[in-house]
Amino acid sequence: MWPDASLHEVRDSGERGRGLFATRGFAAGSPVLCEAALASSPLPAPSSDASSWLVAASLARVLLERGLAGKTRGLEPRSAIETSADAEEAEAVAALREAAAAASEPAEEARRLLHVVARNAFALLDEQALCPCAAMINHSCSPNATQTGFRTPDGALCVCVRAVTAIEPGEEVVISYVADLTAPPAERALALAPHPFGPTPRGCDRALEEWLVAEGEARRAAAEPRLRAMSDAADAAWEAAHAAGDEAERRRQLMTSAAHYGQLLQLSDGLLGAHHTLLLVARGRLAHVMTVSGAQRSCANALPLWRSHLAATRRCCPPNWPHLLPCLRGGRDAAARAGDSTAAAEFEAELHRVLDVLKPKCLDVTGGPG
Structure with missing residues (x-):
């Protein structure tokens, strides 16, 4: 991780659970953190009709096949999902468990991993990527940072989280999980459906x-x-x-x-x-x-x-x-x-x-x- 893990810390963020907080100030334009993806998988073409759950299942499968599922234990959700799955989610869980690497995984663990990907993965350069540190950053409809994907000279896929306004020491770093911030509340709520929260109210x-x-x-x-x-x-x-x-x-x-x-x-x-x-x-x-x-x-x-x-x-x-x-x-x-x-x-x-x-x-x- 770059530039330095000591520049931010994970702590309680109230109703939003844990969040990432700056330990020193960042000017607008400064990189807050850059992190190589733990794993990634290609995103489908925009014209694809694959459900968001099936898309998440493709990255969850990569995590299982590479023996990386244990490294997701610190991400939400950290325990079994208690609510019942809808038809699309159930289909994705079944597809994930059909993979050889997931055959021995209980259905509850396969479903937890599916939700980890759905809630925490970033869309970076036509791929979905899981970056555990950056995944601790909470959503806001009035963000102070944004995320960008890039590749290192050796081809590693990374996320760069960059301040778009000045961030003060002790301030929480927040990004937008919604692609279009000009969308009205109902549309932002749909985009945030995989998460246990809705859009934050704004004056606009x-x-x-x-x-x-x-x-x-x-x-x-x-x-x-x-x-x-x-x-x-x-x-x-x-x-x-x-x-x-x-x-x-x-x-x-x-x-x-x-x-x-x-x-x-x-x-x-x-x-x-x-x-x-x-x-x-x-x-x-x-x-x-x-x-x-x-x-x-x-x-x-x-x-x-x-x-x-x-x-x-x-x-x-x-x-x-x-x-x-x-x-x-x-x-x-x-x-x-x-x-x-x-x-x-x-x-x-x-x-x-x-x-x-x-x-x-x-x-x-x-x-x-x-």
Whole structure:
């Protein structure tokens, strides 16, 4: 582990159980810890329909086959699971026990190991990895650190946990287990389902679900199903575009999604709050399609969408957060193609400030050229 195990300690964190606390201060951008994975296994393709339990079972099997299960005893859960398993979890336990290395393991131990992976593994460079020290870091929807995967020169998969804001001595280090911090509470709760806790409340959450029309009013009752259906159709086309096998189909689906998102923005006028999650997603994706078109007028029209999308994203994320990067790159590219050099320079400057903190390639850790 790097830089030094004495820079943090594991202790009680109240309702969240144990957590990792800084024993000295860390400036934003400083690595808090870097750790080689105990074990890892490939993640399925985004288009895969494998359940999260079956995905976890693949790494649990690696742990068993390499005789590493005993090294997970310090991770939660440390004892047998008392609740009953649903069908998908039961299927994963059965698949895990079919593995030769697990044949002698009691079902209770196989299930405990499955939960250890589901609760503690990180997604790093297209793999899921178990890093026991970093796994002690608790979740927060307002994190002060983030995690990045990298490989050492000899190919070892590692996690780097880096401060995104200043962390004071004695402060708990917290990361986000949720990929998208702009998601409303209900969506974050789904992402946190494998864990014995839900999302932490934030000041921005109300705006993500704000309607300008009271619930029960006829205008909202008529509009809400239409808006949801339009959002679903737009999302489906967006996902189809990213799964398309050829460029023509990708462009066709992107244009379909853009048409739906544009209609959603028009129909929501006077109905949804300015930072509602449906509008946040619609603005960002519509701005992306308009920007990649390369047309000067489309890019100029995309600029206010990027600015609105960025403003809503900033409300939900720390000031130096990975989710800001696509917004800043999109705004920069739209401004440059629209001929607005001043706006392009502003987006570029903020992009560099965030990248200077995040250091996504971890070159300060791996020793590569800075």
